[in-house]
Amino acid sequence: MSQTQTPPVVLVDGSSYLFRAFHALPPLTTSKGQPTGAIKGVISMIRRLDQDFPGSKVVVVFDAKGKTFRHELYEEYKAHRPPMPEDLATQIAPIHEIIRAMGLPLLIVPNVEADDVIGTLACEATAKGVDVVISTGDKDMAQLVSDHVTLVNTMTETTMDREGVKEKFGIGPEQIVDYLALVGDKVDNIPGVEKCGPKTAVKWLQSYENLDKLVEHADEIKGKIGDNLRAASEILPLSRELATIKVDVELEFGITDVQPDEPDREKLLAMFKELEFKTWVDELSRQEGVVDVSSEESTPETPEKHYSTVTDKAEFDEWVERLKKADIFAFDTETTSLNYSTAEVVGVSFAIEPGEAAYVPFGHDYMGAPEQLEPNYVLGQLKPLLEDSSQKKVGQNLKYDKNVLANHGISLEGITEDTMLESYVLNSTASRHDMDSLALKYLGEATISFESIAGKGAKQLTFNQISLEQAGPYAAEDADITLRLHRTLRPKLAAEPKLDSVYQNIDLPLVPVLSHMEQRGVMLDSATLRRHSQELAIRMAELEQAAHEEAGEPFNLGSPKQLQAIFYEKLGLPVIKKTPKGAPSTAEPVLQELAHEYKLPHLILEHRSLSKLKSTYTDRLPEMVSPRTGRVHTSYHQAVAATGRLSSSEPNLQNIPIRTEEGRRIRQAFIAPEGYKLVAADYSQIELRIMAHLSGDKSLLKAFAEGKDIHRATAAEVFDTPVEDVTGEQRRSAKAINFGLIYGMSAFGLSRQLGVERKVAQEYIDLYFHRYPGVADYMDNIRKLAHDQGYVETLFGRRLYLPEINARNKQMQQAAERTAINAPMQGTAADIIKRAMVTVENWLLDSHAEEARMVMQVHDELILEVKESAIDKVIAGLTERMSKAAELDVPLLVEAGVGDNWDEAH
DNA sequence: AGGGTCAG
DNA sequence: CTGACCCT
Structure with missing residues (x-):
């Protein structure tokens, strides 16, 4: 390997990093919803090159849009590539702009792929005696490696010279093209040899050196794969050409022409x-000559860090004294498990000032663990502080900490701030609100990952098994980051009065309410569910046998893949619909259609629905009963649904079956303890009522004011019939129309729902809008508003950003428009029931603590356990409070029922 | 429209 | 990861 005195030229394959950064990094966005993950990834990679190759000329190359010579050579080239995700497409222009502003040459050559530009420049530079480093994430580039050309993957920090290629692939750079031709490429749609993967290709090339010689001796290759090779011999030259990176493209400039600025x-x-x-803003601001005039808010500097692990009593006591005096402190618990109902606290961390934090371990019990403070002492000292509601705390998802502390007899009060909720209210569309993502997004800091200290997979340690050396900084950092996030996020919220109100008056007060509901759990009749499971098993076995007879062979009814084979290959059933990937669909509506003429689809449908019930509910729910309490404890997630709704998991109590008789039997297993009944109260037609309020449509408001059956009233209007003459069929159609409106549905969607021609569906919609012009106006306005400001709001000011509302892709834009219509209604309903929950919980705790408690929420419904003697009183108070949770131009009707189980309560 | 879970 | 299916 020859050494030159001059530093190498660095050619950057920008496009390859673009895709890798987009997929590898967490989906960052700005507070306004602009995605930035790929920008951050690509730019930080380029910035690093300056350190890795000081003094080198760096040239960045990107693909241009449009076709290249490879498309002309082979029209199927990249034919199956899905369109670029909108979230990625919007990041390209900023990346280019930043690279130019950095003063780096940016090459985008029309009709020439970045690979070929790089190949050509690399060839030219080496001819001039300059060494070249190609920075890329694409292994195909290995074909360019030579004595003067090295590959480097700046993201993974690996380099590859001639020897490296041999090590990595088992063959030399000159053989890479042949290798690529043999293997082919699914993504770019380059044909290869059927069933020939990397192993086979390398084996062949090691024996025959190159493609030509291999094809010459193709008859020596035995077996099916030999046949495949011979079958492919015609197209292999084409594959080879497609895989070859050009080194002789006609460029209008040479390597010496491109100069940095x-x-x-x-x-x-x-x-x-x-x-x-x-962090980059800070860094630039600190550099001389740049005065940051536009800054209104000071960006948080990264403070010097002083993290301590406290095992000394005096030191701990001192911290407690400081906490008592603090106006607000950040707080976090470390526990043995993510499951709050079984988790035990093994340590707590605190922060009062940025950069300074302490971890107090008391439950690490690995071999050789240092002596720690007594759990009883630590928790005993902290208890008065934690239970003092006037002592303000901030945390990241404090509901969890409240739940686990409850396991130690501590009731966490004074949850005055929560960074997860701050982030959620600021931008609910940001896909994640976990601390690590927030730290990266708002503080520009990468945090210690849990995996890095606990490991992953089966060998993952629980927190009590992690050494104090590793656990200390991790836990202290959690408290520190939380405090600093709060200091960054809270002012942003304060600057938006409506969002601030949603945070303070709706989402924060809900935290203890949800915590209580989770801790209470709900009672389940496990024995009945188990019996139900056995019945289902018998019925399923019968169905399975019948299906096998019908199909003429045994197969797995639960496998859509095997089903496709039986249906469309063996039995030759007509293909009604295809999956997004082009395979014939076996989805429910398709089978429903086929069931008219064939027996097998009917059997499958019944088997599928029973199998779902069994695996998800009758088998699983009894397993979820806590041995400690004998009840099931769900988790409600407050920062998941973009519209402001809650979600529920482990188990999901918001999707318990109700549609079929068989399904309702599962609801019957949700019961109340001795002496109690279940009360279920739900808002009637809440989203349509909200639509009436928001649109101010006269007819709709009137219909609700008069307490009409809204679907019947709609049918009377749309079909121009007296209310008393509306048929069942007409009412059913009207109901579908009403649902469609809430979802922002198109004529296409409605036609599918109703099973009518699209033209007919459009007529219905036109008629509806004609009869309810206020609704039509409202929909137009909200769409326009969404386009203009990029977000929509609920009645209470909760904001939902729609980053794709101005997307170039029409489908995406239309989807965003549907969300724009749905979100204010769905979100306002969510706001209303959250407000109701807070009021109802406080009322019950104040005056009916022994008689009634809220145990579940299902979007528009609250379920309570109520002592039999108090039922009338509680229902009256409950429905009144739910009705008054919002002041709308329509009455909020609440319907309540009582029963021994959830099904009966409806 | 918004969710979660399961099996393959 | 996908397809299917449970809920409001």
């Missing part, structure tokens, strides 16, 4: 600010 610091600063890349 001075960086435009003002421009960079503006862009980094816009994209909310705090």
Whole structure:
């Protein structure tokens, strides 16, 4: 390997990093919803090159849009590539802009792929005696490696020279093209040899050196794969050509023509600010000559860090004294398990000032663990502080901490701030609100990952098994980051009065309410469910046998893949619909259709629905009963649904069956303890009522004011019939129309729902809007508003950003428009029931603590356990409070029922 | 429209 | 990860 004195030229394959950064990094967005993960990834990679190759000329190359010579060579080239995700497409222009502002040459050559530009420049540079480093994430580039060309993957920090290629692939750089031709490429749609993977290709090339010689001796290859090779011999030259990176493209410039420029610091600063890349903003601001005039809010500096692990009594006591005096402190628990109902606290961490935090371990019990403070002492000292509601705390998802502390007899009060909720209210569309994502997004800091200290997979340690050396900094960091996030996020909320009110008056007060409901759990009749399971098993076995006879062979009824084979290959049933990937669908509506003419689909349908009931409910629910309490404890998630709704998991209590008789039997297993009944109260037609209120449509308001059956009233209007003459069929159609409106449904969707022609569905919609012009206006306005401001709001001011509302892709744009219509209704309903929950919980705790408690929420329904003697009183108070949770131009009707089980209560 | 879970 | 299916 020859050494030159001059530093190498670095050619950057920008496009390859673009895709890798997009998929590998957490989906960052700005507080306004602009996705930035790929930008951050690509730019930080490019910035690193300056350190890795000081003094080198860095040239960045991107693919241009449009076709290339490979498309002309082979029209199927990249034919099956899905369109670029919108979230990625919007990040390309900013990346280009930043690279230019950094002063780096940016090459985008029309009709030439980045690979070929790089190949050509690399060839030219080496001819001039300059060494080349190609920075890429794409292994195909290995074909360019030579004595003067090295590959480096800056994201994974690996380099590959000639020897490296041999090590990695088992063959030399000159053989890579032949290798690629043999293997083919599914994504780019390059044909290869059927069933020939990397192993086979390498084996062949090691024996025959290259493709030509291999094809010459193709008859020596035995077996099916030999046949495949001979069958492919015609197209292999084409594959080879497609896989070959060009080194002789006609470019209008040479490697010496491209020169770096001075960086435009003002421009960079503006862009980094816009994209909310705090650390880079800080870094630039500190550099001389750049005065940050546009800054209204100071970006948080990364403080010096002083984290301590406290095992000394005096030191701990001192911390407690400081906590008592603090106006607010950040707080976090470390526990043995993520499951709050079984988790035990093994340590707690605190922070009062940024950069300074302490971890107090008391339950680490691995071999050789240092002596720690007594759990009883630590928790005993902290208890008065934690239970003092005037002592303010901030945390990340404090509901969890409240739940686990309850296992130690501590009732956490004073939850005055929660960073997870701050982030959620600021931008519910941001896909994740966990601490690690928030730290990266708002503080520009990567946190210690749990995996890095606990390991992963089966060998993952629980927190009590992690050494104090590792656990200390991790836990202290959690408290520190939480405090600093709060200091960053809270002012952002305060600047938006409506969002601030949603946070303070709706989501924060709900935290203890949800915590109580989770801890209470709900009672389950496990014995009945188990019996039900056995019955289902018998019925399923019968169905399975019948299906096998019908199909003429045994197969797995639960496998859509095997089913496709039987249906469409063996039995030749007509294909009605295909899955997104092009395979014939066996989805429910398809089978429903086929069931008219064939017996097998009917059997499958019944088997499927029973199998779902059994695996998800009758088998699983009894397993979820806590041995400690004998009840099931769900988790409610407050920062998952973009619209403001809650979600529920482990188990999901918000999707317990109700549609079929068989399903309702599962609801019958949700029961109340001795002396109690279940009361279920739900808002009647809440979303349509909200639509009436928001749109102000006269007819709709009137219908609700008069307490009419809304679907019947709609049918009378749309079909121009007197109310008393509306048929069942007409009412059913009207109901589908009403649902469609809530979902922002199109004529297409409605036609499918109703099973009528699209034209007919459009007529219904036109008629509806004609009869309810206020609704039509409202829909137009909300769509326009969404396009103009990029977000929509609920009645209470909860905001939902719609990043795809102005997407170039029409389908995405239309989906965003449907969300724009649905979100204010769904979200306002969520706000209303959350408000009701807070009021109802406080009322019950104040005056009916022994008689009634809320145990479940299912979007528009609250389920309570109520002592038999108090039922009338509680129902009256409950329905009144739910009705008054919002003041709308329509009455909020609440319907309540009582029963020994959830099914009966309806 | 928004969710969660299961089996393959 | 996908397809299917349970809920409001």
